[in-house]
Amino acid sequence: MPGTHVVDDIELIIEDIGGGGGNKPPAGGDSGGGDNDANKRRKPTPMSPRRYQTAIVLAMLSIVMFFMALAVTFLVRKMSSDWVPVHLPFMVWVNTIVILASSGTIELARRKQAEGDLQGFRTLWQVTTGLGVLFLIGQLIAWRQLVDKGFYVSTNPASSFFYIFTAAHGVHLLGGVGALCYVLFRNFEKTKLTQSVAAEVTSYYWHFMDGLWLFLLALLYLGK
Amino acid sequence: MVDYDNSGTPPEAHQPGSIGRKFFRSDHKAIGLRYLWLALFSVFLGMIMSLVMRIHLVWPGAHFPLLSSPGNSPERYSALTLLHGSLMVLMVLTAAPQAGFGNYLLPIQIGARDMAFPILNLLAFWTTAGSLLGVTAAFFLPPQTGLTVWIASVALFCAAGLANALNFSVTTIDLRTKGMTLPRLPVTVWAWFINAILSLLIFSILLAACVYLLADRIVGTHFFTIPTLLSTASLNSQAVALPSLWQRLFWFFAQAQVYVAILPCFGIVTHLISTFSRKPVWAQRAVVLALCAVGLFGFCIWGQHTFASGLNPYSPLVFGLLASSLGLPASMLLISWFGTLWNGKVRLTTAMLFALGFVSLFLSGGLSGLFLARNDLTSTTANDDFVTGHFHLVMGVAATFAMLSALFFWFPKMFGRSLDERLGKIHFWITFVGVYCVFMPMHWLGLIAHLHLSPEATLTAANAAASAIRSFVTVATLATVAAQGIFLVNFMTSLRKPSNAAEKNPWRATTLEWSLPSPPALGNFAGSLPVVYRGAYEFGVPNGAEDFAPQSLPTDGTPPAMPGGTDPGLQPLPPYAAGENTM
Secondary structure, eight states: HHHHHHHHHHHHHHHSSSSSOOSSSSOSSOOOOSSSSGGGGGOOOOTHHHHHHHHHHHHHHHHHHHHHHHHHHHHHHHHSTTTOOOOOOTHHHHHHHHHHHHHHHHHHHHHHHHHHHHHHHHHHHHHHHHHHHHHHHHHHHHHHHHHHHTTTTTTHHHHHHHHHHHHHHHHHHHHHHHHHHHHHOOOOSSSSHHHHHHHHHHHHHHHHHHHHHOOOOHHHHHHO | OOOOOOOOOOOOOOOOOOHHHHTOOHHHHHHHHHHHHHHHEEEHHHHHHHHHHHHHHHTTTTTOOTOOOOOHHHEEEEEEEEHHHIIIIIIOOOOOOOIIIHHHHHHHHHHHOOOOHHHHHHHHHHHHHHHHHHHHHHHOOOOHHHHHHHHHHHHHHHHHHHHHHHHHHHHHOOOOOOTOGGGGGOOHHHEEEEEEHHHHHHHHHHHHHHHHHHHHOOOOOOOOEEOOOSSSTHHHHOEEOHHHHHHHHHHHHHHHHHHHHHHHHHHHHHHHHHHHHHHOOOOHHHHHHHHHHHHHHHHHHHGGGGTTOOOOTHHHHHHHHHHHTTHHHHHHHHHHHHHTTTTTOOOOOOOHHHHHHHHHHHHHHHHHHHHTTTTTOTTTGSHHHHHHHIIIIIIIIIIHHHHOOOOOHHHHHHHHHHOOOOHHHHHHHHHHHHHHOOOOOOHHHHHTTOOOOOOHHHHHHHHHHOOOHHHHHHHHHHHOOOOOOOOOHHHHHHHHHHOOTOOOOOOOSSSGGGGSSSSTTTTTTSOOOOOOOTTTTTTEEEEEEEEEEOOTTTTTTOOOOOOGOOOOOOOOOOOOHOOOEEE
């Protein structure tokens, strides 16, 4: 099967098309080294980061609409007669601390990057990724705790909403973990996207996931 | 907010390679064409479905192999309606004007080499194709499984729609070439852009609704039903439905979806009317504002459709007012179209005829819509032939006319050959008369059903009239569908004509795609990206022998530095473009 081979070809074509080089230097805290030694090889001209910033803002807008629709249904549905409140498992509070901490470390990592301390950046970024994975594992444990208490997905509407909200948030957060790994492992000498732009855009999304979790938690806690 | 990336090198020419390369090319033009092929396939499939439905309405005993095979039951008829509706609304009305024509033309018209995220674009296309497969497969599966597959396919379509919307909006915001300021954007680009923003907001709502519905069907949750405690064994049949909750989520999407289908068509028709009247768009700024208003109102009038299911007594008034106020931007558009046509040197090419056909259908369909914006509508009215006639005229057929006009207009650019004008005009006139014969009597059928006279006395007479009208509609449908054969023949034979790639600008149009060879090469612009000096509709300006100024023509009169170093590509006007042999 020529599958992977074909995909590589596409990527090459795309990076050729990719919009060309911006005349302006890429914005953001790019004062540090890192990219400077890349010039000796065929390094594509760095692309203006704006399309990624625009895209992440619009994507967040769309995700907000998605979760608003989920939340509105929750608020309407809980007025019906068969509603049985569910007590949130203890684990969600631990998870909340984990994700808040990860928001802090990602901010520290970007600060290190702006100062040019790439080693510190990598370490803190790895910590953030670890906390992200920890959060996802924690959510699975929270599900386990609910199951142990006898609340399954279809037990009653309140427990269904808990599973759906956490699952939908988890899927979106998994995308965030993917982006964190991309920033860590991607060889940015081959791309027009610089690491600092990738880190910037990922951090927006990560903070957004954090805020979204707080919103969902508040909804589940206050709305039960 | 413009990304002046001018120094980009055009990519190397595409190697004719393996099938894998062909199917996974992420070039926006290839993807746009694939959407159009998908839509062409779906529109013919959907048309056959509607024909089968009409025939079953008049001759209930008729039997078709395959289509009506698992028994001519009412359920199969509903399944037919569902398949017809989902093919037409999703694959044709939503995908073709936006993802099809938009993908092909938007990057070229703003002077970009591709979409902002080509791989995302490719993924969105194949997701859409998977969704088409699922929607069609659902028809042949047992009803309960079929419905689950159908909902999952719709969810897939939403995901693809979101990816597309994101790509379109980012491309328009950040990839415009130097000089392509907002006032200089072609109205087509404005329409695609506004539509993308609207889609970005509403498709996520339908996606959320689909997630709930799938959870209800697959993991046994009760988001839209209340289980009764009488029997735990057969919860599904015992469950009390909470339909209004689902309806609200659905209509929030679906009412705006109507405008998602029609917005790009507004753009296309405005663009074509200006080009073929050889006049600038009349009150262009107001037209753009009207398009924004359609998007905004369309987002806000979701309550319109929940009259039947019950709302707070004041909200119908608000929504009724909002729905009626959509008449304002719609009137603005109509005024602009007529203002552009007024005293124009109108060239009645087939593309222009279809654009004018759109105006006519939009006007007649829109007028019947005013009746439906009344807030005292009851649930009985909301389900009958009057509504069917209304939305088919204003949404289905009008949008199809806009797509056909776009196809006739941009076909020379896409394939380097032109569609046959004589066949095109025959096709236009039969279709134009045909759709009026199909959908106007439907309004009448709807009105007959609402004669609130003494039921016993009038029912037989009304029934006799209704069945005669029904037969007429079926015959008209047969004739109209048959006429589409002319289009198919035209399309297929035109594709085999010798290519005339040197003919860059047969319609004497101003936007950037007409400065390129037909079809444009990979990466669109050879050499550096073009610089834009003018608005998109500078017709009727003195410019040598021509009556228009291309957007890339510098205002100081020096010849434009065309990509590739050639002239703007003006050969003598081909006879089919002059539009003199009007019928």
